[in-house]
Amino acid sequence: MNPASRPRGVYSPVVTPFSNDLQPDHDRFLRHCRWLIEQDVGLAVFGTNSEANSLSVDEKKRLLDTLVSAGLPVERMMPGTGCSALTDSVELTRHAIASGCRHVLMLPPFYYKGVSDDGIFRSYAEIIERVGSDALRIYVYHIPQVSQVALGLPLIDRLLKAYPRIIAGVKDSGGDWDHTQAMLERFQPQGFDVFAGNETFLLATMRGGGAGCITATGNVNPAAIVDLYRDWQAADADARQQALDAIRAVFAKFPMIPALKGALGIYSQDEGWGVVRPPLVALNDEQRAALKDALANAHFAMPGIEAALA
Amino acid sequence: MNPASRPRGVYSPVVTPFSNDLQPDHDRFLRHCRWLIEQDVGLAVFGTNSEANSLSVDEKKRLLDTLVSAGLPVERMMPGTGCSALTDSVELTRHAIASGCRHVLMLPPFYYKGVSDDGIFRSYAEIIERVGSDALRIYVYHIPQVSQVALGLPLIDRLLKAYPRIIAGVKDSGGDWDHTQAMLERFQPQGFDVFAGNETFLLATMRGGGAGCITATGNVNPAAIVDLYRDWQAADADARQQALDAIRAVFAKFPMIPALKGALGIYSQDEGWGVVRPPLVALNDEQRAALKDALANAHFAMPGIEAALA
Numbered sequence: 045m046n047p048a049s050r051p052r053g054v055y056s057p058v059v060t061p062f063s064n065d066l067q068p069d070h071d072r073f074l075r076h077c078r079w080l081i082e083q084d085v086g087l088a089v090f091g092t093n094s095e096a097n098s099l100s101v102d103e104k105k106r107l108l109d110t111l112v113s114a115g116l117p118v119e120r121m122m123p124g125t126g127c128s129a130l131t132d133s134v135e136l137t138r139h140a141i142a143s144g145c146r147h148v149l150m151l152p153p154f155y156y157k158g159v160s161d162d163g164i165f166r167s168y169a170e171i172i173e174r175v176g177s178d179a180l181r182i183y184v185y186h187i188p189q190v191s192q193v194a195l196g197l198p199l200i201d202r203l204l205k206a207y208p209r210i211i212a213g214v215k216d217s218g219g220d221w222d223h224t225q226a227m228l229e230r231f232q233p234q235g236f237d238v239f240a241g242n243e244t245f246l247l248a249t250m251r252g253g254g255a256g257c258i259t260a261t262g263n264v265n266p267a268a269i270v271d272l273y274r275d276w277q278a279a280d281a282d283a284r285q286q287a288l289d290a291i292r293a294v295f296a297k298f299p300m301i302p303a304l305k306g307a308l309g310i311y312s313q314d315e316g317w318g319v320v321r322p323p324l325v326a327l328n329d330e331q332r333a334a335l336k337d338a339l340a341n342a343h344f345a346m347p348g349i350e351a352a353l354a
Numbered sequence: 355m356n357p358a359s360r361p362r363g364v365y366s367p368v369v370t371p372f373s374n375d376l377q378p379d380h381d382r383f384l385r386h387c388r389w390l391i392e393q394d395v396g397l398a399v400f401g402t403n404s405e406a407n408s409l410s411v412d413e414k415k416r417l418l419d420t421l422v423s424a425g426l427p428v429e430r431m432m433p434g435t436g437c438s439a440l441t442d443s444v445e446l447t448r449h450a451i452a453s454g455c456r457h458v459l460m461l462p463p464f465y466y467k468g469v470s471d472d473g474i475f476r477s478y479a480e481i482i483e484r485v486g487s488d489a490l491r492i493y494v495y496h497i498p499q500v501s502q503v504a505l506g507l508p509l510i511d512r513l514l515k516a517y518p519r520i521i522a523g524v525k526d527s528g529g530d531w532d533h534t535q536a537m538l539e540r541f542q543p544q545g546f547d548v549f550a551g552n553e554t555f556l557l558a559t560m561r562g563g564g565a566g567c568i569t570a571t572g573n574v575n576p577a578a579i580v581d582l583y584r585d586w587q588a589a590d591a592d593a594r595q596q597a598l599d600a601i602r603a604v605f606a607k608f609p610m611i612p613a614l615k616g617a618l619g620i621y622s623q624d625e626g627w628g629v630v631r632p633p634l635v636a637l638n639d640e641q642r643a644a645l646k647d648a649l650a651n652a653h654f655a656m657p658g659i660e661a662a663l664a
Contacts, residue, residue: 129413154464155500164632170376
């Protein structure tokens with residue numbers, strides 16, 4: 045792979061559509077992924093907002109197979125492969141590599157709490173050794189408010205020293221700009237790519253020398269987020285950031301994953317998008333109407349979505 | 355199954371031994387389970403202290419197969435079958451039922467945080483409907499300090515009303531006696547069996563009409579815990595409880611799972627017991643020596659363990 049294909053820009057943890065009987069809906073998934081790729085949004089499938097941890101390893105493997113078989117570009121995929129169980133993480137990462145995806149986003153194991161840096165290091169190291177591929181590039185996934193397992197700077201430093209090529213970057217979803225900035229200053233110059241965990245820090249991340257963002261709202265507002273990524277040095281960049289923030293704030297008033305799926309349903313005229321797996325709950329009628337109104341009031345649009353998802 | 359085989363007494367979340375290359379060690383596992391059964395400790399395999407969430411569904415299925423094939427009594431097993439992914443929980447629960455185990459201990463899905471009671475209810479309900487077995491008996495697993503997903507009284511009440519025979523009890527590992535007591539008063543009279551999450555609440559739970567305890571230290575101190583369960587109405591019950599608490603307190607000074615495995619290694623003279631999967635870390639030499647001294651000072655013994663695990 046040439047350096048030009050190193051991940052940069054905007055990625056989205058692609059929401060996973062389900063049929064009414066809660067099976068992954070491969071057709072809707074493929075159409076949505078194709079629409080994202082057309083707008084230059086990379087596919088961070090199997091992220092938190094993908095309900096990835098409500099899917100079995102086999103379900104994730106089959107969903108990835110669907111994308112690869114359909115010819116979507118593997119160099120624009122960054123599947124989430126970090127599971128609670130070591131052997132699941134190894135199996136899913138191997139499958140990603142065998143499918144041609146070399147970039148993976150990897151949660152630390154997330155059931156046990158209060159684990160040590162030694163234990164987290166050992167987890168990543170075991171996965172790297174067992175997968176045993178020089179092609180592998182791991183983006184570690186820092187989302188302590190959900191995983192409850194933080195990836196601090198000393199741990200990242202240690203991983204980088206042990207696996208300087210394989211440990212390739214981070215998705216920082218912690219919401220703490222100081223942490224993002226510290227990684228930009230300390231690790232980005234070593235070629236460790238820092239992605240903001242959502243677009244509210246996109247401009248700051250680009251100004252700090254980072255690689256882009258991996259954001260839930262990339263599922264619904266891809267074009268505008270990609271525009272800011274491309275034009276972050278433009279004179280009106282701050283105004284564009286504010287416009288992105290305003291749309292994000294609408295979604296943030298609702299449970300995020302049901303709201304993303306709700307918006308896809310509303311704008312594509314396909315109610316089937318609303319289904320979520322337990323333990324999540326779909327928007328109720330009142331929430332859905334409120335989301336619709338709030339997005340209309342914010343002049344939100346999803347150009348082309350109806351045709352793309354039809 | 356006759357009512358006499360309804361689970362009562364002392365269960366242990368059986369620690370899962372691993373080979374040096376971190377594979378589940380079926381031989382050591384079987385020997386340990388047999389030793390526990392001989393002392394009338396039930397097998398709550400695949401609990402938190404079993405490192406269950408560091409094992410794949412297939413690994414757990416094969417470990418259960420080993421016990422069942424060896425003829426260990428299925429009516430004394432209560433495998434943990436609650437996973438992060440709905441489909442994993444369904445698969446593992448179906449396998450337990452197909453193996454003849456009707457009692458399962460079930461965590462709620464534990465990746466997503468801040469989920470609603472509606473979502474947790476829907477998760478249990480979907481699993482029950484998909485497994486579709488009248489034989490199934492679910493013991494819900496309340497361990498909010500680890501799972502970060504609490505099972506409150508209104509949720510349990512709702513589950514009991516919807517599935518009065520299938521929702522059979524709880525393991526309460528929350529460490530909050532008020533919560534245990536409230537369940538004993540409100541639900542135990544309905545036949546919902548309350549198990550304390552460790553033996554420090556065993557006597558109080560028995561006095562409150564509960565069913566027993568499911569405890570990590572059952573792995574190492576089975577006989578004494580079973581004795582208190584049997585003789586909880588004896589004159590010296592409080593003194594026995596204090597003796598159990600003193601041993602528990604020694605283990606609680608160390609990371610629990612590595613300490614349990616460390617003690618099994620020390621007392622069985624089989625160092626192979628010390629291996630844990632990441633993200634856990636085995637006791638280091640200093641910790642191991644400190645554990646050995648502290649247990650000796652507490653006059654701790656594991657009669658018969660050397661022969662049993664040889």
